Amino acid sequence: MLRTVADILGTKLPDNAGEDSFSLLPLLRGEDKPIRANAVSASSGGTPAVRLGNWKYIPAPGSGGWGTGGDQAQPVQLYNLADDLGETNNLAAAEPGKVAEMKTLLEMLITAGRSSPGAAQTNDVKVVRYPRAAGRNNTAKTAK
Amino acid sequence: MPLFIWLDGEYWWQHRPDLWNWWDPTKPGYDPRNKENVEWFSWNSDDALKISWLNWGRQIRMLPPPNLMSPRYRAACHEKMRLLVPIILDWWKALPADQRHLLAGVKVGWESSIGVNNFYYPNGNDLLDKPADEDPRHGIKATEVPARGLVQLGYAAVKTAGIRTEGQITEADLAEVARRHMEDLARLASELGVPRDRLYTHGAGWKEKELLYGAAVNPFSCPGWSFYRHAGDPSKDAGVQEALARSDAPHWGAVEWLYQGPRTVDAWRDALEKTLADPRCRLICIVNWSSIKDDAAAHEALAALNAADAPVEKPNIIVILADDLGYGDVQCYNPQCGKIPTPSIDTLASQGMRFTDGHSSSGVCSPSRYALLTGRYHWRTRLQNGIVGVFARLQGRRPGGRTSRAVHRALARHRQACQRVPPTCSSSRLAPDRRRHPGDETA
Numbered sequence: 001m002l003r004t005v006a007d008i009l010g011t012k013l014p015d016n017a018g019e020d021s022f023s024l025l026p027l028l029r030g031e032d033k034p035i036r037a038n039a040v041s042a043s044s045g046g047t048p049a050v051r052l053g054n055w056k057y058i059p060a061p062g063s064g065g066w067g068t069g070g071d072q073a074q075p076v077q078l079y080n081l082a083d084d085l086g087e088t089n090n091l092a093a094a095e096p097g098k099v100a101e102m103k104t105l106l107e108m109l110i111t112a113g114r115s116s117p118g119a120a121q122t123n124d125v126k127v128v129r130y131p132r133a134a135g136r137n138n139t140a141k142t143a144k
Numbered sequence: 145m146p147l148f149i150w151l152d153g154e155y156w157w158q159h160r161p162d163l164w165n166w167w168d169p170t171k172p173g174y175d176p177r178n179k180e181n182v183e184w185f186s187w188n189s190d191d192a193l194k195i196s197w198l199n200w201g202r203q204i205r206m207l208p209p210p211n212l213m214s215p216r217y218r219a220a221c222h223e224k225m226r227l228l229v230p231i232i233l234d235w236w237k238a239l240p241a242d243q244r245h246l247l248a249g250v251k252v253g254w255e256s257s258i259g260v261n262n263f264y265y266p267n268g269n270d271l272l273d274k275p276a277d278e279d280p281r282h283g284i285k286a287t288e289v290p291a292r293g294l295v296q297l298g299y300a301a302v303k304t305a306g307i308r309t310e311g312q313i314t315e316a317d318l319a320e321v322a323r324r325h326m327e328d329l330a331r332l333a334s335e336l337g338v339p340r341d342r343l344y345t346h347g348a349g350w351k352e353k354e355l356l357y358g359a360a361v362n363p364f365s366c367p368g369w370s371f372y373r374h375a376g377d378p379s380k381d382a383g384v385q386e387a388l389a390r391s392d393a394p395h396w397g398a399v400e401w402l403y404q405g406p407r408t409v410d411a412w413r414d415a416l417e418k419t420l421a422d423p424r425c426r427l428i429c430i431v432n433w434s435s436i437k438d439d440a441a442a443h444e445a446l447a448a449l450n451a452a453d454a455p456v457e458k459p460n461i462i463v464i465l466a467d468d469l470g471y472g473d474v475q476c477y478n479p480q481c482g483k484i485p486t487p488s489i490d491t492l493a494s495q496g497m498r499f500t501d502g503h504s505s506s507g508v509c510s511p512s513r514y515a516l517l518t519g520r521y522h523w524r525t526r527l528q529n530g531i532v533g534v535f536a537r538l539q540g541r542r543p544g545g546r547t548s549r550a551v552h553r554a555l556a557r558h559r560q561a562c563q564r565v566p567p568t569c570s571s572s573r574l575a576p577d578r579r580r581h582p583g584d585e586t587a
Contacts, residue, residue, distance in 0.1 A: 002519030005461055013519075020505075021519025028497065040521055044508040046529025051503070065507060113524065123524040 003116070004028075019114035019121050040109060047130055050106045054082040057102030059130035075131050078102065146246050148399070148429050151228055151333070152254035152346070157210055160220060164208055167194050181217050182208040184299040185264060187310055192300070194269045196262035199283050205276050209262030211300035212325040222332055225252075229336040248427050250338050251399050252329035255348035255370055256322045257356055258298040260286055266295055286350035289315040315355050322347070323359035330365035341426075344368040344397045349383040357383030361391045366426070368399030375403040376411075377418040378425070388424075395426035402432050403442075412445030465516065467509060471502075 003021035006013050013021075022035050039051045043064030050057050058077040062070040071077050071090035078092040078099050092099050110129075113121030157164065161173030163181045168174055179192040193208035210217045229250070236247045255261055263284045265271065271279055285293030290313055301321040302308050308317055326345040333343050347360025348370045360367035367387060374381035378398065388396060403415040419428055436442040472478040475486045476493040477500070505515030510532040511522030 001463065001516055008459060008461070018519030019524070020515070020521045039503045040505070040523075041503045042506045042511070042521075042523055042529075044506070044530065046523065048523065115521070125524075125526050125528070127523055128528045 015119040016121055018116065019118070020116060022116055036115075038105060038109070038115065040106070040115070046128060048106060050102055050109070051081075052102060052105060054080055055098060055102060056081055056087070057099065057106065059103065059106065060132070076103075146248040148248040148251065148427060149232055150251045150254065150346075151225060151329070152252070155254065156224060158207060163216060163220060164210070166192055180300070180304075181211050181214040182300065183211055183258065183262070183264075183297045185268075185295045185297060187299050187303060189300070193264055193297070195272045196264050196268070197279070197283075198261050198263070203279065203281060203283065205279070206262055209258070209297070211304055212256070212258070212321055213301040213304035215304075218328060221329060225329065225332050225336065229333055229338060233337050247342055249342045249344050249366075249397065250333060251344045251346050251368060251397075251429075252333055252365070253322075253326040253346040253360075255346060255400070256325050256359065257348060258301060258318050258321060259290070259292050259294070259296075260284065260348070260350065262297070263292065264295045264297055268295070287352075287354075289351055289354050289356075290318050292350075319355035319359050322356060323362065326359060327362035327364065330362050334364040340365060341394050344399050344427075346370070346399050347387070349381075353383045353386060357387045358390065361387050361393070363392075366393040366395040366397060367391050368397035370400040371398045371419070372402055372404060375401050375419065376405050376415040379418065379421065393424075395424050396422075397426055398428045400431045401428050402430060402435070407439055407441045409441045409444045409448070412442050413448060416445060416449050463516075465513060 047064030
C-alpha cells in the first residue's frame, strides 16, 4: 500500500522505507500483470508461509497458531494451491527440490532485509528461523 | 492552460460614441449631454475633454476618458458584465471537478485611475483637429500626484461622486473614485456569482506608497496590481504591502506583471519565486508577452518553475482495515454463502476493483496493521510472534511499547515521503505508549 500511495503521489521512497511494499498502481490502471513474485504471511505464532506462484511453503508442521489445521506428520509443509487450495495434500516429502528452493527463497527474503527491489537493508532483530529445534512447537509460548 | 479573464470597464469605450461624443454633430452618437460621461479639466462641464493621451512605450492619442462615476457609464459597464459573466460562469460550472482550476480568475478594472492612462495636455482639445505628430511629447510625470505634471483631471468623477465640488482635487479624492469604480464592478461580478477567490481587481501605483494602491481593495474581490518596477520582488512594493495589510481577501494577484531586470535564467527565476513567495499571491499574469517571446532565459525560468510547481495530485486515499473480517463475510466476494448484507462495500466493489489473491503479513491484528502501514514485514522487527503488548506483558516481560515506538518512527519517516498516512483506529495497538491505556487487553 505504501508504495502504491507513493506512486500515485509521484514520490520516490528512500531505500530504507517500504522494504516489502510494491505498487499496485499498474493494476488499478487496468494492467493485468502480476506485481509480486512472492509473499510471506506469518501465523499468529510467528510461523512464516512463503508463496511463490502456486506453491506455498511452511517451514513447520501444523497451523502455527490456535487452530488444529495443517499437516502434523511432516516437519515442513508444501502445497500446490493450483489444485489444492484447501491445503490438504502436503507434498514436502514428494518434492524435496521444491522444498529446498522455497527454503532458500525464504532465507533470502530474510537476510536481504527487503523483498522489493533496492539496496539490501538490515532487520531490527535477528529474525527467528523455522523449523525450530526438534521437540518444540512453534507457538507463541515457546517462540522468542 | 488556465484562463485569467479580463473584464475591464475602460477599453470597450471606443465602441460607445453615444456616451462620449458631446462635440461633433457629424459623427455617430452626438449628444451635448455626453459631457456628463467624460472627464473635465475644471469643475465646469463645459471643460469636458475631447481627447487624451496615453504612453505605452510610444504616445498614443486616446478618446476622452470616461467619468468613472457617471450613472450612464456605470450602467454601460453593468450591461457588459451582465452579458459576459454568465457566459464565463456557465463554462466554468460545466467543467468536471478536476478541471475547475482552469478558471484562474476574472479581473475587473485595468489600472483604474485618473490621469495616467488618459492624460491631458494644456489646450489639448484644440489639438484634436491638428496632426498628431505635432502633439507635445513631454508626457506625464507619473509620480507627481495628483496632477502628475500635467493638467489636473478628475473633476467630473469627484463631483459626480459627491466627494468635492470645488477647490483643489486631492490624491485621496482620485484614489476614492478609482476604488468606487472597481468595487462597483466587483460587487456586480460577485452578485452574478463569481466567488471571491476567483475575482480580482486591477489597481496600480506609480509613486511609492501612493494612495491609489488602496483602491484595489474591496470586500467582494481579491486585490491585484500591475508590477513592473517591483516585479523582481513585490515585497518591496510598499504601496502594495500597505494595501495588503488592510485587505481581508484570501488572495492577491500580480495581475499584470513583467520582469524587466537582467535577462538571465537565475534573475527570472528569482523574480518569479519572490513574487510567489507570499502564499496569498495566487497568480502571475505576464503581459507584454511579445517582448519576451524570444527570450530563452525567461522561457527556461518559467519551464523550471512550472516543473517544480506541477500540480501534485493529492487524492484522498481511504484505507478501511476491518478487524476479524473474513473475506467470505463480504457479499461481493461470497454471494452464495455470505450471511451478512454488505451493500455499501458491494457498491464500492461494483464501481471499482476486487482483489482475490491478497495476503496479510500476519494472521493477527497489530502486526498486519503495521506491516500494511509501513510496507515492511512485521517480522523484521521485534514482533516475531503474537501481537503488540499483550502477550509480552502477560508473560512478565516488557510491554510492547518499543515495537510501537519503532512503528511510529517508521511512520513519521514515511509521512514525510508520502504526506498521506492513514489514521489507525482505536484498537490498532499502535498507540505510542501502551501504558496510558490500561485495561485495553483485547485482541
